[in-house]
Amino acid sequence: MTTRDSIENLLIEGQHIIQQAEEQLDMSNRSQFMMNEDYRNAQLELEKLAQSINKVMTSANAQQREQLHRFQLVVNERLNDMILDQVDVTRFE
Numbered sequence: 001m002t003t004r005d006s007i008e009n010l011l012i013e014g015q016h017i018i019q020q021a022e023e024q025l026d027m028s029n030r031s032q033f034m035m036n037e038d039y040r041n042a043q044l045e046l047e048k049l050a051q052s053i054n055k056v057m058t059s060a061n062a063q064q065r066e067q068l069h070r071f072q073l074v075v076n077e078r079l080n081d082m083i084l085d086q087v088d089v090t091r092f093e
Contacts, residue, residue, distance in 0.1 A: 043083070050072065
């Protein structure tokens with residue numbers, strides 16, 4: 001069983017990663033789809049976070065899995081936003 005502290009730490013770290021990704025998405029949208037290294041790094045961090053959530057879910061109890069699942073939905077939504085923005089950029093280049 002996963003400890004409460006490890007899940008709490010994952011959620012706190014994950015919120016920070018999501019915030020960075022949202023900032024990069026916002027900057028990308030304001031600068032008319034200019035992608036840079038920070039954008040790619042934020043996207044990579046979201047992918048790593050999604051993998052970490054999957055690993056932790058295997059040893060979590062039912063309540064923890066529900067909490068992690070809801071968090072994973074948010075992570076996947078941001079990751080999809082970043083991927084779709086990247087597709088938009090390549091279409092206009």
